[in-house]
Amino acid sequence: MKNKVKRIAIFASGSGSNAEKIIVYFKNRKDVKIEAVYSNRKNAMALKRADNQGVISIQFNKTQFLETLEIIEDLKRKKIDLIVLAGFLLLVPHSFVEAFPNRIVNIHPALLPKYGGKGMYGNHVHKAVSENGDSVTGITVHFVNHEFDKGEIIAQIKCVIVPNETPERIASKVLKVEHLYYPLIIDQVLANINVEEFE
Numbered sequence: 001m002k003n004k005v006k007r008i009a010i011f012a013s014g015s016g017s018n019a020e021k022i023i024v025y026f027k028n029r030k031d032v033k034i035e036a037v038y039s040n041r042k043n044a045m046a047l048k049r050a051d052n053q054g055v056i057s058i059q060f061n062k063t064q065f066l067e068t069l070e071i072i073e074d075l076k077r078k079k080i081d082l083i084v085l086a087g088f089l090l091l092v093p094h095s096f097v098e099a100f101p102n103r104i105v106n107i108h109p110a111l112l113p114k115y116g117g118k119g120m121y122g123n124h125v126h127k128a129v130s131e132n133g134d135s136v137t138g139i140t141v142h143f144v145n146h147e148f149d150k151g152e153i154i155a156q157i158k159c160v161i162v163p164n165e166t167p168e169r170i171a172s173k174v175l176k177v178e179h180l181y182y183p184l185i186i187d188q189v190l191a192n193i194n195v196e197e198f199e
């Protein structure tokens with residue numbers, strides 16, 4: 001089946017600035033549709049950003065996510081081809097990884113395997129990078145498996161840290177790199193997806 005629209009679901013827990021960049025990037029594309037933004041946090045800015053962009057926003061609770069198949073069934077009903085985690089902070093349960101093998105991608109604000117794992121997210125990462133006096137950091141986009149930040153790496157982009165740069169400054173530099181590259185990398189992942197295999 002050629003020319004099938006590829007459907008993305010974004011999962012975000014916080015601000016959702018990456019989610020918004022992804023929505024805007026694909027806005028005029030006939031071959032890609034952002035079906036919905038999902039969040040485990042009721043007040044997540046990500047849900048508001050989705051609403052503002054005319055994308056369906058869906059809030060769920062931890063029990064629904066971890067202990068039922070409700071969300072997986074919803075994603076299957078929507079014929080989602082790719083799940084994009086963008087600042088999503090819950091560990092994805094086995095049921096998801098099995099239902100969407102190599103169909104879940106995540107972005108991490110450091111060069112994995114450095115600064116990955118449980119508790120390493122957002123500013124915790126940039127603080128650790130700054131405290132270690134690293135001269136380079138960056139972003140990692142990877143497939144999601146059963147462990148935090150351990151799935152196969154798809155792409156990494158580096159960015160240089162100048163001496164004595166604060167964690168806040170590093171965070172804003174890295175976020176800019178994410179905004180620029182995450183949509184492009186997702187586009188590339190979609191190009192490699194065989195949609196028929198997943199019908």
Ligand code: GAR
Pocket residue numbers: 012013014015016017018019086087088089107108109120121122125175178
């Ligand atoms: C991003 O920097 C993303 O890499 C990070 O959370 C931020 C979300 O920003 N994710 C992690 O740390 C996951 N381990 P956003 O909500 O503005 O897109």
